[in-house]
Amino acid sequence: MKAVLSGKEMKEFDARSIKGYGIPSLVLMERAAMAVAEKAEEILEKERAGTVWSVCGFGNNGADGVAAARMLFLKGYDVKIVFPQRDGKGSEELEAQLNVVKRLGIPVMTAEDLSDLVEKKIPAQPFRKAGERKRSCRGVILDAIFGIGLSRNVEGAYRKLIRWINGQEDMKVIAVDIPSGISSDNGSVMGDAVRADVTVTFGEKKLGQVLFPGRDLCGHLFVKDVGFVPESSAEREKHVQMLDREDLLRIPARMADSNKGTYGKVLVMAGAKNMAGASLLSARAAYRMGAGLVKVFTPEENRLIVQEKLPEAILSTYDTKEAEKDPENFARKIARETEWADVIVLGPGIGMEDYARCMVENVLKDAYVPIILDADALNLAAEYRELTGYFTENIIVTPHMKEMSRLTGIQIEEMKENPVRTAREFADQYGVVCVLKDAATVIAGRDGKTFVNGSGTPAMAKGGSGDVLTGVIAGLVALGLEESDAAALGVYVHGLAGEAAEQHFGVHGVLAGEIADCLPEVYRDGI
Numbered sequence: 302m303k304a305v306l307s308g309k310e311m312k313e314f315d316a317r318s319i320k321g322y323g324i325p326s327l328v329l330m331e332r333a334a335m336a337v338a339e340k341a342e343e344i345l346e347k348e349r350a351g352t353v354w355s356v357c358g359f360g361n362n363g364a365d366g367v368a369a370a371r372m373l374f375l376k377g378y379d380v381k382i383v384f385p386q387r388d389g390k391g392s393e394e395l396e397a398q399l400n401v402v403k404r405l406g407i408p409v410m411t412a413e414d415l416s417d418l419v420e421k422k423i424p425a426q427p428f429r430k431a432g433e434r435k436r437s438c439r440g441v442i443l444d445a446i447f448g449i450g451l452s453r454n455v456e457g458a459y460r461k462l463i464r465w466i467n468g469q470e471d472m473k474v475i476a477v478d479i480p481s482g483i484s485s486d487n488g489s490v491m492g493d494a495v496r497a498d499v500t501v502t503f504g505e506k507k508l509g510q511v512l513f514p515g516r517d518l519c520g521h522l523f524v525k526d527v528g529f530v531p532e533s534s535a536e537r538e539k540h541v542q543m544l545d546r547e548d549l550l551r552i553p554a555r556m557a558d559s560n561k562g563t564y565g566k567v568l569v570m571a572g573a574k575n576m577a578g579a580s581l582l583s584a585r586a587a588y589r590m591g592a593g594l595v596k597v598f599t600p601e602e603n604r605l606i607v608q609e610k611l612p613e614a615i616l617s618t619y620d621t622k623e624a625e626k627d628p629e630n631f632a633r634k635i636a637r638e639t640e641w642a643d644v645i646v647l648g649p650g651i652g653m654e655d656y657a658r659c660m661v662e663n664v665l666k667d668a669y670v671p672i673i674l675d676a677d678a679l680n681l682a683a684e685y686r687e688l689t690g691y692f693t694e695n696i697i698v699t700p701h702m703k704e705m706s707r708l709t710g711i712q713i714e715e716m717k718e719n720p721v722r723t724a725r726e727f728a729d730q731y732g733v734v735c736v737l738k739d740a741a742t743v744i745a746g747r748d749g750k751t752f753v754n755g756s757g758t759p760a761m762a763k764g765g766s767g768d769v770l771t772g773v774i775a776g777l778v779a780l781g782l783e784e785s786d787a788a789a790l791g792v793y794v795h796g797l798a799g800e801a802a803e804q805h806f807g808v809h810g811v812l813a814g815e816i817a818d819c820l821p822e823v824y825r826d827g828i
Contacts, residue, residue, distance in 0.1 A: 302548055304532075304540040305506045305753055308449040308485035314504060318530045329503075330361065330394055332527035334368030337477055337501045340523065341373060341441045344473050344499070352440025353380045356466060358447055358459070358481070359389035365477050366445025367398040374407050382409045385446070385458040412462045437471050444495045445477040449485035449507055454492035463493045476500040479509060480518050487719050488515025488741075496520075504529045511543060511753050512720065513740045541721060541751045544793040551790060552591070552824050553780045564593030565779025568642035569614075569772070570660060571649040574621065577603035579650030579676070582768035583775070584614050586817040587646070590776025590794075598638050624656035631656060632663045639668040644778040648678025649768045658685060665691035671778045671787075675699045675771045683707035692731040694747065697788050699736040699771060725751055734784050736774075738767065742792050746785025754789075756796025760803040765813025770795045773820065797823040 306314060318324045341353065355370035357363035367382060374380040382402065391399065402409065444466060446459060455463060463482055466474060474497045479485055482494030488509040500519040502510060503526075509515040510522055556563065567587040572580035580603065584595045588611075596615040597607050604618050617638055624631040639645060647664050651657040661678045665688060672695055674682070679700050682688040689708075692698075702713045709716075709727065716723045717739070724737040728745035735745045740759075744752040774791035778784060801819040802811040 303506065303543050303545060304537045305508055305511055305543050306504075306540055307508050310540060311449055311485070311505065311507060314529060314532070317532075318528070322530050324528060324530070326361075326394055327397065329527050329529070330365055330368060330398075333365050333478075333503050333525070334372060336503070336523075336525035336527060337365065337369040337443060337475060338372040338376075340499060340501050341369065341443065341475055342376060342378075344438075344441055344475070345378065348438040348440075348473070350438050350440045351379050352472075353378050353443065354383060354440070354472070355380065355443040355445060356383045356462060357395075357443075357445045358385065359391045359395060360448060360450065361392050361394050362445050362448030362477055364392060364395040364398045365448075366443050367395065367402055369443055369445070369477070370407065371398070371402050371405065374402075374405060379440075380407055382407060383412060383415065383462070384409070385412050385462050387411050387413075412458050412465070415465060438473055439471050441473045441475055442466055442469060443475050443477060444481050444497060446481035446495070448478050449509075451482070451484065451491060455482045455494075456492060460493050463495050467496050473498045474520075476519065478502050479507060480515070483509050483515040483518060485509040487721075488512035489718060490514060490518075494518055499523065501525055503527045505540075506543065508541060508721065508753070511741055511755055516741060538750075541753055542789075543753055543755050544789060545755075548790060548793065549824055551782070551786070552777070552794075553782075555591070561593040564591055565643040565781070566594045566596065566641060567592045567644050567646065567772075567775045567779050568596050568598060568638055569646045569649075569775070570598045570638075570664065571646060571651060571768070572597075572599040572603050573650055573652035573654070573657070574600050574602045576650035576652070577606045578765060579768045581607060581610050582765045582813050582817060583646050583649055583772035584611055585814065586769040586772025586820065587776040587779065588613060588772075589817050589820040590773050590780075590791075592776040592779040596638070596641065621654070621656055624659065625654070628656070628659050631659060635660055635663045636667055639664055639670070642668070643670055644775050645670060645672045646675065646771045646775050647672055648675040648681075649771060651677045653677060653681060653684070657681060658688075662688060662691070665696075669695060671695050671697065671784050673697045673699060673771045673774050673778075675767065676704075679704045679708060689731065692733050694732050695784070696731075696733040697736065697774060697784055698727075698731075698733050699738060699767065699774070701738040701767065705737055721745075721751060721753065734788050736770075736788050736792060738770075742796075744785070744789045744792055746788065748785070750785050750789075752789040752792075754792045754796055756793050756800060758796070758799050758803045758808065760806075760808045760811040761796070761799035761816060763811060763813055766799070766816060769798075769813050769817045772817065773798075794820065794823055
């Protein structure tokens, strides 16, 4: 598990080492520059290229770029340093670095000196995948214009220079700490932004590097230790976290003297008529994740397909017409099923009929085991606001952006500007665990724990993928994980399984069921 810092947190982390422990700023800067120069040299040698443009701003990020340029110059590369304009006031560290390069005779110019500096609009999405090899490469550009402190939209000479960088299709771009123009807090593009092939960041990952579109524009991200004094475990836990493969070790091992009852009972309440797939995918994923027993509670019309496709599942069916006619009897049936369960999946594909509303209300009202609330259960809660009155600490909600917008009334565009805040505020308001699904899913747990997921692939953008996720989380709860931990680890494992499925079937060919079937491949290798 790794901490992910906002721009403000990283500045405090930086200041802590410099002011609190007395480590000279220039020492940290030299180590940061060395990390950038080493990555640049690696690319230059691989591409058999010799040209380096270091495009710098007037702050300490620019000073990093100047220092890295000097190191590459001393290695024998053809180096030029470019600033946006002549009249910029540099930081103390930048002036110290410039004094050195001037004595060495390294050319220093401004954007006005670039003959091909023209207005080129940056595409909404990169022309290529992050880090994808270009047709040819004659050198590297070091992007050191802005660091993590950018607080307003890029304009003027800075904007033209960023567009110039993006127009050099025969150069590899290495961003120093973060691509210029990206918000370090939420990954948004602040007017215009550099599209990097590689980003070399220092100390810890930043939120803007793990949330989209910043995550895509970083290219291949490398985190380098430059000598910051590490925080204590208690201090690190205050930050947003990102899981890594070491966290797979938290999946409980199976005991030699165990039985099916040892590993929990999952009740999947899913699937309306013609929507049997939702229940099947959740149930299959729960079994694949390790649950001992899985029962599917679904309309009678789904009996045959469930028995054929997942004979391992226990089946309990109901007549939707009878449920509509006699809701009290239907409620008693629901109560019997929920009493059996250790964890409940509620909502995938159940529809918006009255009997579905009855099901959701009775489960929320009477069940005291963990409940994973998804899809139509969330849509019903959005339509019938009184249902949110039953939200409590045993609930895990798993909305995608559109479902979250229905629940909160907040526009999707606004939520995407700060998904961490959106998930955190919802979790705190209702006392639930909130899994806000997006390209970079945010998990807001109890006790202030917040996670951003780093696994997954566009191959998972298929119907049924969310149903698989509910089953994965349910399986982990059944194995004994606490709700917040099960949600965070479930999202991570689900993403890894999607990556594994892509390796087998390609980015376009993955089906949701194949994500479920790749789950054992993930945790088998990880444990």
